[in-house]
Amino acid sequence: MTGPCVVFDVVGTCFGYDSVADKLENVLASHATISSDLFFKAWMSNAEVDFQRLSVLQKFRPHSTLLKKAFHTTMQDAGIASSSLAPADIDRLIAQYADNLTPRPGLAELMHTLRAAGFTVYCCSDASPERVQGYFAKAGIEMPIENLFSCDMCKAAKPDPKVYRMVKEKLASAELIVFAAAHAWDLAGARNEGFGTAYYTVGEDETCVEVFGEADVVADTLPQLASAIVQKWGKGAA
Known part of the structure; x- marks a missing residue:
């Protein structure tokens, strides 16, 4: 070249991220502690922070492998009990992010x-x-x-x-x-x-x-x- x-x-x-945000809004519909838009931004930020920190530590992991951990971190930060969302719903959100932006x-x-x-x-x-x-x-x-x-x-x-x-x-x-x-x-x-x-x-x-x-x-x-x-x-x- x-x-x-x-x-x-x-x-x-x-x-x-519109497609992910729409699905997230449905999943979080019964959780009024945080807006779905703010939750999504916090989720992405938590994943990015983990991704960059691991890079600095020279313990690199692919970004996609950090999305679930970051989601649970965001739930905790938002005061949402981990048991209140079905694991399958979280997996579907991650799959939407991975495949259908x-x-x-x-x-x-x-x-x-x-x-x-x-x-x-x-x-x-x-x-x-x-x-x-x-x-x-x-x-x-x-x-x-x-x-x-x-x-x-x-x-x-x-x-x-x-x-x-x-x-x-x-x-x-x-x-x-x-x-x-x-x-x-x-x-x-x-x-x-x-x-x-x-x-x-x-x-x-x-x-x-x-x-x-x-x-x-x-x-x-x-x-x-x-x-x-x-x-x-x-x-x-x-």
Whole structure:
């Protein structure tokens, strides 16, 4: 690969959580101690914290293996008795997260715009390549498995520098590499390793940028993000 590349974060950036949140709302319907939206965010945060801490401790475990433990931690934090939810319901929620995330609006248009402009699209995710390819396949978007990089490949969690260095090594012949994400902390890790950065604002507020720094391009929708990337780094860009 010698041309320009864009590497996307996947979960939260290319795919959202609507399908999981809907099922979670049904499961938690009788538990008024916490909103399903807040519970979901806490669940994801607990899983991410465990994932990153294990990486720092050099005791890496795949993100998917931590979801059940994080769910029970969140139940405890929310004051929900562990016996009040059926184990099968929890398993179904985890399976929904693993297999059926919702494509973000404009995802197909973004891919078309970038590829038409000569960019090769890659992904770098906490999830396995097989799981990520399944998300794209269900969305009707072609994504070769050889274009999918996983934290599992280097046994480290983003934003560990090892992850971005792995991507650089695999794309060593690329003309340029842009990292795109909806997580300001993810882009901070990519920026430290010399990537161009593209920020999709869904799901975070301006305080995240204040903490982790500004990206080279910023957009509120995926089609706008694609246009901004092409304008800044595409052929003929100033």
